[in-house]
Amino acid sequence: MNRWKTTRMGRILSVMTVIVLLLSAVSCAGKETVPETSEEQETNNGKVIVVYFSHTGNTEKLAEYIAERTSADSYRIEAKDPYTEEDTRYDADTRAYREQHDSDCRPEIAGKLPDLNGYDVIFLGYPIWHGEAPKIVYTFLDNVDVSGKRIIPFCTSASSPVGMSAKNLESLKPEADWDEGIRLEIESTAEDIEAWLNTLGLAD
Template sequence: MANVLIAYFSASGVTKGIAEKIADENGYDIFEIVPEEIYTPADLDWTDKNSRSTKEMNDKSFRPPIAETVDVSGYDTVVIGFPVWWYTAPTIINTFIESVDLKGKTIKLFCTSGGSGIDKCVSDLADAYPELSFAKGMRFTGDVSRAKEWIEG
């Protein structure tokens, strides 16, 4: 199997738990995408038009700064996980994608969501980065038993 990196952003801990399970159960490396300024519960209040997350998601050009990046040169597959925000990937995922060289890599996206699927997230990012190769994504709600087959298949 090719070298795999699980890179993830988690605002509340749900995505972190899924990413850690996938990495631990399959021996993959893991990297947490951490914002320079951690999101507070008020920042994540999607019902508040003035919350940080609402402002970020309404400005598709905004790139929340991340604390650090990672060298992806040794990986063939980079799996990027995130919660779904406003039916798509949070803009911090764009920050990460733009901070690393993913050309020539297989990129697989997974999301955590109570109801939204992954397909719009994948198509939005594929449209934004047509030079990159995005594979079919997955939504996880707890059970990661299909993760290895999806990632390595």
């Protein structure tokens, strides 16, 4: 190989090296803005959980808005022995009425309870049943560790206010950090919920 050829080859190699270095620099710079793993992303979004009981879907709809707007996980409390229409007739002498008036009643929950480790904030949603949170919400609280976590109770109802319902839940777990309970209008839109979340400093 003569000298000219050697010099030309050297230049080509140098240019190629520079191109490779530039390409790898560009790709590294891109990576810095993306969370390292999807696991890390889940952890960041996983600080809030929306736990709710809903029999006819009103509370569930609002729970979904909250979960969407806070990038939260959610958990629906389901009864092992599901409530029928007859059970929940708005009347005395129904299963719901008897349960609500029995201070020791703790209806069983179907399936596994969520692992609350790693969550800092728990939205706790329920419908008002005979002036109070359904007893199955008490069952939930009896069986989870919520020490030091912020709990934000919210309810829906035909007309009753939140009343003592949230305070009575709080008395089961005074070791948590409870917000005042709030009654949300059944007709609340996603935007209404977002406005409320903004007052809590929790909207995304």
